[in-house]
Amino acid sequence: MKSLRLYAILYLIFLYAPIALLPIFAFNDGTVIAFPLKGFTLEWFKELLTIPALHAAVLNSLIIAVSSALIATCLGICAARAGTRFAFPGKKGILGLIMLPLVLPEIIVAVSLLVVLLQLGLPLGSWTVVLGHVLMCTPFSIAILNSAFQSLDVSLEEAAIDLGETRWSSFRLITLPLVMPGIISSLLIAFTISLDEFIIAFFLTGTNPTLPVYIWGQLRFPQKIPVIMALGTILVLASVILLAIAEYFRRRGVARTGQADAGGFL
Amino acid sequence: MKDTLGVERPIIALENVEKYYGEYYALRGISAEIRQGEFFSLLGPSGCGKTTLLRTIAGFEELSGGRLTIDGKDMKRVPANVRPTNMVFQSYAIFPHLTVAENVGFGLRREPLSRDEKARKVAEALEMVGLRGYGARAAHALSGGQRQRVALARALILEPKVLLLDEPLSALDKKMREQMQTELRRLQRQVGITFILVTHDQEEALIMSDRIAVMFEGQIAQLDTPQQLYRRPNTRQVGEFIGVMNFLPATATVSDETHIEVEAAGLGRAVIAPDQLPGGWHPGQTQSVGIRPETMSILFPGETTDRRVAIGTVEDLSYYGDMTYYVVRLDGVDRPMTISMKNLVGRPVLDRGTEARVAWDARSLVLFA
Amino acid sequence: MIASETGSGAIPMIKLKINIKIKAWPRLGRSEAAQGYFLVAPPFLYALLLLAAPLAAIVLFSFWTQDYLTLDTTLTLKNYREALSDPLYGELLLRSLVISLAVTAATVLTAFPIAYFISFSVPPSRKSMWIFLITIPFWSSYLMRVFLWKVILGYNGVLNTTLTGLGIIDEPLSFILYNANAVVITLAHAYAPFAILPIYVALEKIDRSLLEASRDLGESRVMTFLRVTLPLAMPGVVAAVLIVFIPTIGDYVTPRLVGGPNGLMIANMIQTQFLKLNNAPMGAALAVLAMAMVTAVSLVFLFLNRRYLKGQK
Secondary structure, X not given: OXXXXXXXXXXXXXXXXXXXXXXXXXXXXXOOOOOOOOOEOOHHHHHHOOOHHHHHHHHHHHHHHHHHHHHHHHHHHHHHHHHHHOOOOOHHHHHHHHHHHHOOOHHHHHHHHHHHHHHOOOOOOHHHHHHHHHHXXXXXXXXXXXXXXXXXXXXXXXXXXXXXXXXXXXXXXXXXXXXXXXXXXXXXXXXXXXXXXXXXXXXXXXXXXXXXXXXXXXXXXXXXXXXXXXXXXXXXXXXXXXXXXXXXXXXXXXXXXXXOOOOOOO | OEOOOOOEOOOEEEEEEEEEEOOEEEXXXXXXXXXXXXXXXXXXXXXXXXXXXXXXXXXXXXXXXXXXXXXXXXXXXXXXXXXXXXXXXXXXXXXXXXXXXXXHOHHHHHOOOOHHHHHHHHHHHHHHOOXXXXXXXEHHHOXXXXXXXXXXXXXXXXXXXXXXXXXXXXXXOHHHHHHHXXXXXXXXXXXXXXXXXXXXXXXXXXXXXXXXXXXXXXXXXXXXXXXXXXXXXXXXXXXXXXXXOEEEEEEEEEEEOOEEEEEEOOOEEEEEOHHHOOOOOOHHHOOEEEEOHHHOEEEOOOOOOOOEEEEEEEEEEEEOOOEEEEEEXXXXXXXXXXXXXXXXXXXXXXXXXXXXXXXXXXXXXXXXX | OOOOOOOOOHHHHHHHHHHHHHHHOHHHHOOHXXXXXXXXXHHHHHHHHHHHHHHHHHHHHOOOEEEOOEEEOOOOOHHHHHHHHOHHHXXXXXXXXXXXXXXXXXXXHHHHHHHHHHHHOOOHHHHHHHHHHHHHHXXXXXXXXXXXXXXXXXXXXXXXXXXXXXXOOOOOOOOOOOOHHHHHHHHHHHOHHHHHHXXXXXXXXXXXXXXXXXXXXXXXXXXXXXXXXXXXXXXHHHHHHHHHHHHHHOOOHHHHHHOOHHHOOHHHHHHHHHHHOOOHHHHHHHHHHXXXXXXXXXHHHHHHHHHHHHHHO
């Protein structure tokens, strides 16, 4: 068992090695990304503030991520509730199609959407990226919301109806508050996925790039790398914070319905 | 609850109620009347349709056929939220995100009462179930017994005409269950509301109910008082389900209107009174008689009796302290029977393999088709 | 709640009340299946319009041809013939398959001990912390992570400068960047949580008394693992394999950044056909071939697994 623990620690080092480098070189006073380090600087972070194209990309990405998260979560609520509460013929096939993007190579989703949009003569833009991102985020939302809806006793809603509430008001008074932590964590996860997603954005974006597409463009220029490192540090930090919040809400949901904690996402 | 003519009217009337899911029949023609203020039980093995029937009365399942009236009103197209029934769910369905008081007062949201009046009603309801002062507690931190009390208070606060209880005691341990059985009875007498209890536990049904409907495969096999059900089961199935019953092959002949003669394997001939016969009986259909273990006794060596005596052998026994259960095979019978004996002072416990003289009465025989 | 009827005058009132309720809440009476369809309709229609229809369009497109900007909509197998006869495409498809299989094997084999460690050695109260630790890197920007591997593995990269600086090697290692090895390492890193989680879930489901029963019946630790733990963990391993294998075959970023000319994969060619060569039908044909390949390999794998599980009984 000791060797297994050692292996686990080495594995964690392997997992964290790349992102551990981010802050190291983000604060390194040198344009070449190599050891030994040259000294401490905040210059790369300051430079981030002076690039209008970057700011535009960030804003664009935020708008896309918020829209995608909202739409994906709404669709996710519908699918998760239908899947956990009702039995209907063809359920497996229908939910299978909705979950398909989880295992489909992203490039396939991207090119197939691109072909259809171009054939229909529709202009590419942020909204086409949203269309694609919703497709990618919905399965994740469903996976999170499924566990929220599943842990819900069916008789809770029946009890509310029995006590005089209508179907809708019992959903609003009982189900919604109980799955709210799941909804919030679904919003955060979908937001994070959309913010990071590159391939679909790369194919479907119009003239305004998203943040990952902007970064992709900068990777070709070696002198821009330290700035990208600084940007990456901020992004990782933001992701971790969002994720921690999502995890907090998920756990609160678990505690609220009073069941045992079965572990993390997915 | 009397109508204009002063005739007692049932609080719930079921007329040929049917429920099917596709090809599967859950309820096949249930007819029964449940009286105002009685403690009524639906008893049967799992899958017999008792829970479906309860949920039909509550309005969670729609009827596929037949008629259901509650307090004289047809319940067709009346949704669950406006029916004058409230339910205690098997899982109790306590809302985990609300406090005890919010749970109990949940149904008052739509009542035209002031805040103070609602708080007073909640306090009264909690008092009634023995949870005074628990109002501010978080619901998910309660024990099983407390959850059940909250569920009861929450359902009773709306003063329903009928309270429906879906296996409310099955999740509790034995001690707690016995305590709640007494308490539920007390509560029912106190509020005077009709209670309908679904249970698979025959002992629980016998202890608590005024009347019991025994259900098998979507039909009511017998609807009677606990005593009648135990003493005079209509069918072998009912006799077997409630308590323990021994069955012996038998034939019957009618000599005249008042004397029916039965010839039972191992016991011999006996004369039966007409009131021991099941309804609609005719002699040709009798194939067996049933007899309860405690209506027989094994005579210890030298003991005499003026009851009928049959001879057999003790095959096995289980000693319970207060009671001993003997497995006895009567001479000329294939299947052994169970006989229970109180362990009175001076009465010896017989060994395996000894001869048993079994004393019995013709009055305790029940005839079955 | 219906008020008790006290006189004949009250009856119409009550009826009215009930009718209003029914009209206002027609869904209360609706059948379960209808409610299910009603709810699932929005996400289903979305997936139908934006996933199923475009996928069908891609298949249709692959039978068309394009010459610069003119699209010829006559159905033909020309693209497929070209894709299968031109060694360039064939090599790319084969290489994608081999790299994906290598990534899958590497990821799942290295992930299994981690999942086993978390499930069996970590105390229950700290399990979710470990799972959280493992998922965090996955949520940081994929693009950044791949790029950072380039920084680590490069000729003048972190690994080489550190190793030469420590005197372990004299010359920078060159076999670790701009080739298939780099692609395998990077993708194995990117898909680690996808492999660990399903295996972990499967291991968690194993009733621990089964293992004790096996020991009790005279099996050693190793044999218990082989005869009880591994077969019961198989569904998780299968899920891990599929969830890693399927998306990696279509990966674009990794081969492009760390693969070099000999590490490029089919997705890069699909992108080139669509965005650079303006030959969307050829790109569509390659995409369909890639999907067909993924499906075929997945089915073979599922079939083998079923045979394996049957042999266990």
